[in-house]
Amino acid sequence: IPDWNDLVYRGHWREALEVLHSTNNFPEFTGRICPAPCEASCTLNFNDSPVTIKDIECAIIDKGWTEGWVTPQIAAHRTGKWVAIVGSGPAGLACAQQLARAGHRVVVFEKSDRIGGLLRYGIPDFKLENAQIDRRLAQMQAEGVEFRPNCHVGADDLPARQLLAEFDAVVLAGGAEQPRDLPVPGHELTGIHYAMDFLTQQNRRVVGQTISAEEEILATDKQVIVIGGGDTGSDCVGTSVRQGARSVTQLEIMPKPPARENKLLTWPNWPLKLRTSSSHEEGCDRDWAVATQAFIGEHGRVSAIRIIRLEWQTINGRQTMVEVPDSAFEIKADLVLLAMGFVHPVQQGMLEELGVALDERGNVRAGTSDYQTSLNKVFTAGDMRRGQSLVVWAIREGRQCAHAVDEFLMGHSELPV
Structure with a gap:
């Protein structure tokens, strides 16, 4: 990373591309979807904003494609294997x-x-x-x-x-x-889907493929609940907003992270802090430290979700998340997306x-x-x-x-x- 950063600084873009490609076949992918832990480790990040490594990476590879520098590297000899x-x-x-x-x-x-x-x-x-x-x-x-x-x-x-x-x-x-499941009462209700099934369908629509009415998963005019606070959950939020959801709520089992990290404690490691993606900025409610107790349905279809608040307690010398007594409540839901990882x-x-x-x-x-x-x-x-x-x-x-x-x-x- 320091090598191609320096080459860009000196205006040697093609050499920067060669260095970038020497360890990364697809910088156009990493530059767009990687969360960039390298930026958290940047020495400048200790007391200032880090070097925007992802932006530089995208600039290098995009210029490479535009200039025609990215070409096939065809092997001179074949091994027969x-x-x-x-x-x-x-x-x-x-x-x-x-x-x-x-x-x-x-x-x-x-x-x-x-x-x-x-x-x-x-x-x-x-x-x-x-x-x-x-x-x-x-x-x-x-x-x-x-x-x-x-x-x-x-x-x-x-x-x-x-x-x-x-x-x-x-x-x-x-x-x-293999997605992580949520085996609570009501899991069998219609309207509860794995996040990847939802995202895959949308990507098929984008390229013009037709989804049958029986299989279709759409957030349009629905009250959407996304369970899981990671990148996949964020992608479900953004996709639901684009499909015209009536409301989107994202639930996370862990407590709300601090708005800013303590760099004296975290640097150069990936810090625990509140992260707001562009999907979140487009519009959703977020709630933390909650666990799903049950899905509630009407006529075989999900209509609400019952959740309960959690808090840290020390049990037998270990920090454990436990349910807060009398804190359960319900949220209306027409579509529930399970985005709890794999x-x-x-x-x-x-x-x-x-x-x-x-x-x-x-x-x-x-x-x-x-x-x-x-x-x-x-x-x-x-x-x-x-x-x-x-x-x-x-x-x-x-x-x-x-x-x-x-x-x-x-x-x-x-x-x-």
């Missing part, structure tokens, strides 16, 4: 691009109808436009990467074991897609069929030196290995996994990580 990558999110795409540049034949399998994974269907278009994804995919195709959408590895028509027979190496990069990869299907070992959290077990799973020639990277995380970590792991796969296939690797 075939690599299958399951999943087309940031980890899978980064791994695919690196391996293609090393001369391997790379095929990316994606269960959805369009390539991009979380980038395509999990991030709202108002944060990351489809055009940003499409032009990078075009570059990768020119470099020799083959994309196969509508291919659900582990389903009946494409057994996972088939890839082991057809490819020299297989990389599992399917992300951590617990681990989906284990039914591909992972069960392959029988790869899982860690104590339910993620695919693999080290960070070889990214090798418990199966020979099967690797994993990104959220499928580490659990839900940031896009910058997914890209990093995809690059490191590519290096490990290249070394496995060729005996050594010159790929940068």
